[in-house]
Amino acid sequence: MGKVLVLNASYEPLNITSWRRAVILLLKDKAESLEHNGRMILPDLPLPTVIRLRQYVRIPYNEIPLTRRNVLHRDGHSCQYCGYHGENLTLDHILPRSRGGADTWENVITACMRCNVHKGNRTPKEAGMPLMSTPRQPVSSLYFEISRYLNQGSHQEWRKYVIGA
Numbered sequence: 001m002g003k004v005l006v007l008n009a010s011y012e013p014l015n016i017t018s019w020r021r022a023v024i025l026l027l028k029d030k031a032e033s034l035e036h037n038g039r040m041i042l043p044d045l046p047l048p049t050v051i052r053l054r055q056y057v058r059i060p061y062n063e064i065p066l067t068r069r070n071v072l073h074r075d076g077h078s079c080q081y082c083g084y085h086g087e088n089l090t091l092d093h094i095l096p097r098s099r100g101g102a103d104t105w106e107n108v109i110t111a112c113m114r115c116n117v118h119k120g121n122r123t124p125k126e127a128g129m130p131l132m133s134t135p136r137q138p139v140s141s142l143y144f145e146i147s148r149y150l151n152q153g154s155h156q157e158w159r160k161y162v163i164g165a
């Protein structure tokens, strides 16, 4: 079963939720269904894929967790040293952990196995391996998450509600 994009009353994307939670919101009349996939879960209720809250809620700020999956997604699944795309991707600390490098969005990047091994315990400068881009913390966790679904080819019906994903 798919996920459901929740829009604020203002039509701004708010979060992604489970279809169960979305159905509860519909049944309680706290939201309206904007898109559905045609599959009926109740006699008069098709399974929603996009819903809109009837009441406006303030958007909380939430940070994107620094995980392997999220770093790979930020970096477009490519080695930030040589541009390699493929299976053999690892996470590299720009300033090595053994030298005090932190687990932060600014210090952790995607690197292929070969570059990671070649760089070893050096900084990019010491190793003569310049980065292809400056790593940053992704700005909006929701847009980040939405674009991950869209890039995987699922939930294309969300696209028209999301600018820039």
Ligand SMILES: [Zn+2]
Binding pocket: 079, 080, 081, 082, 083, 084, 111, 112, 113, 114, 115, 116
């Ligand atoms: Zn590489």
